[in-house]
Amino acid sequence: MQGFGLLPFVEVKQDKKGLFSLKGNNGTLSQFFRILPSAMAKNYPFRSVEEKWQKIWSTKAAHKTPTLSGEDSAKKCYVLEMLPYPSGKIHMGHVRNYCIGDVLARFKKATGHKVLHPMGWDAFGMPAENAAMQNGTAPKTWTYQNIEAMKATLLALGVSYDWERELATCSEDYYGHEQQLFLEMYEKGLVYRNESWVNWDPVDNTVLANEQVIDGKGWRSGALVVRKKLPHWCLRITHYVEELLANLDTLGATHEKAGWPEKVLTMQRHWIGKSEGGLIQFGFSEDSADRLKDYKDPSLVVFSTRPETLFGASFCALAPTHPLIEFLAQADASLAQFVQKCHEAPTTESTLSVAEKQGYDTGIRVKNPVKPTETFPVYAANFVLMEYGTGAIFGCPAHDERDFDFAKKYHLPIVSVIRPENSAEAVLPYVETNGIMENSEFLTGLTVLEARKNVLDALEKKGDALRKTTYRLRDWSVSRQRYWGCPIPMIHCPKCGTQPVPKADLPVLLPEDVDFQKSGNPLDHHPTWKNVTCPQCGGEAHRETDTLDTFFESSWYFLRYCCPKATTPLDRDAVAQWMPVDLYIGGVEHAVLHLLYARFFNMVLCDLGYLEAREPFSVLLSQGMVCHTSFQDEKGQWVYPDDVESLANGRLVKKADQTPIRAMRAEKMSKSKKNIIDPERMMDTYGVDALRIFIMSDTPYEKDFDWNTDALEGSWRYLNKMWRLCEGVRDDYTFSEDLLAFSLKKTLTQEEAPLLLKTAHRYLKKITQALDQFAFHKALAFHRELTREIENNVGKEAHACDEAFLAEILHIWCEALAPFAPHFALEVYATLFEPKDACVELKWPVLREDLAYSETVTIAVQVNGKLRETFEIERDAEDAVLQTEGLKLEKIQKFIQGKKIKKIFIVRNKLLNIVVEDR
């Protein structure tokens, strides 16, 4: 039957199953569509498909890590996602993280890499103890219950983890080995015990991290936090500071290779905070000698990065905890009072920074080392930190804002010693370092940098200075007065002092009969656990009751994944095979602490002989947060998105009582603001693959992601549409097993290949490139375009595209989707090509590079840089041909008529710009 007149050309055909379909190729009916009984227009049955493939993966051990032989080493690929804390439920942030990791792991595996893709649990930490205090569940029970629940969700998500390598950091096996590593570090001199100031909660009897101090009060007890000196176990991360800093330069991304984001490298550089300067000695003035005759040091040592400003110095300021201040306070009650006041003030660095600058004139005076006739006062000051430099500074008010404020407050002289290069006088404080020295005797007239070198040379010669580099980074205090952590394997003996636990006695196990109702560290008031005999003298001794900071566990878990069953902490060969991690994916919130500690550990373990690669993570992908609008009711209470209803007039009300709701801006999903979407509910409603596709769509991985359930539904519709497309194909075609093999073997020229095959290869190339650049959202956009091409052409071109070619096209289409939607892709693959389900994961399609470009190109024609017309021409046409063709165009003629052509610019295969005289 054929149409005529205004009716489109239509062909009605009846297929094998007796269904009718219409084919048309008119503009209004360009779509191939099918008349289907409503029962046939069914959706992708995600539940059964997911269940089926997850079962197959598990029984066939599809995600087991391959063993590597020698020649495989170039093909190894270690894909790692930051291990989660088992808080109880998988949240959307996790889903995003693990989807990125899984797409990469599956893509790498499909392209022939030998992939290690493990998962585990960062299982020690406070929430488990809080749960114990609140509901009496033992931390261990609570933690393992959570692990079980979260693991079930991850399995349901279809993430390709090798679960045989799963580890929980709270297991004896893991922390026992960790204790051994701790002892080896101790033997190497990398562990020491130190007294330092901590935030102490006097009600809970525990140390608080800075983040746990809120407005100077303990976050749990509400008690006023005090500073307390406490013995701590510390790790000498500062021994590695130069390497930690220098290697950052090698980690960045280049044209040739991916690397770490520049942002993270910058943050680590700042955290390390290297500054070069000098230690400068200030002698005490003669009139102070009397008060200082019993003081241990004959002079005051100050660290400065700006020694060239010494001629403008007018005071020294010391930390309240500086030994000189402590010494003077013994004889000066009001100084002691001032020091006391400083100690009581809120103690976090952020609250310190807003506090007013306060000083106390000690009455002591020091001599200016470059001008010994001049003396100036020594203050105790609340803004000087004992932890940085020497805990003492000299102030040059003219060239430092803080010193300027201080000098004004206490009426100290302000003398300019640097003037800007181009003007006679600076607006003070002048803090720039480009300038010329003035009022500085032998330095006057020099540039700042010359003066700095000069003055240090001069002072060093006299023995009054020593060049020195200081860092912001401090040694890592790993002690926590907590129960649910790795016990520090040390013993305190009243006779022999502190002794390491003999390695044969490891692991030091956590006791399980613990009382959480008393405040303080449960290990400390356990009746028997800490009683032990001294390994040296055999006398009565007691265990260290501090446990390790949980960052300790996360600093080496990625190494243990290489050899999870090893009887030593690490198996050198296995680690050498897999390390470094090729792709590390996680949240940017770990940019500094975790990633710095892990790098440090990696270096230490190299030096302990466990591995060779000094940097653990080659490429770091830091993903953005998952955000959602948060809602508040009239009373300012947070409301779950699920409890909010949008009325026809656009207003928002509470479902329960129809009271108005206010929508706040989108921010990171968090329990406290209730702006959370439960991944499991989304998986139940739309299926896992829809969720996986959605979370990888639209937004680049590194940016924050605004949750949008409508758009998730769009991904679900996309899967249904593809599902229907496949049903149509199945009705029309049967692909024999040798068909594809035949097609792939065949070499094809541009002329032989049907258009759709060329299109498929063009998109395959784009999708592959996008994935190589981690542009997942673009890969999916291209896949949608490919789907549309297939949809628009498969019916129409049935005779022009024989079955072998179509088989190849559909292979590309299905395999390119597999990393994103593995269940769907496998099911489609199985129903089209592989009815026996023999295939448990798909290979990446083979690209026919020579077909991946079309033989014609569109040339844009511009006149004076403005687009006026386009035309089609065969690829790689000569410039002269392009020019003639372009100038021939009617529209172009209109624009250049009667004007003189000045110049013509030609970009091969792209564009033609005709520059004419403009009148």
Added chain:
RNA sequence: GCCUGCUUGGUGGAAUUGGUAGACACAACAGACUUAAAAUCUGUCGAUUUUACGAUCGUGCCGGUUCAACUCCGGCAGCGGGCACCA
């Protein structure tokens, strides 16, 4: 305050790294199918202007380089992130 990013339709975002701005989606609107709805399919969707063909403007703002600028340079504004008495 210092250091960093970022700024493109109603929204998320593309743009082969200087060469056709708005791919692909979400939302919205219109139409087809349907008794109706849902689903599905089709179309429209930066602004101004034009009956129409089209034209002009348009990538936070101002200026520059260039045949050609979202892209490069200089200045400004806004938003986000990191660090914050660091001597």
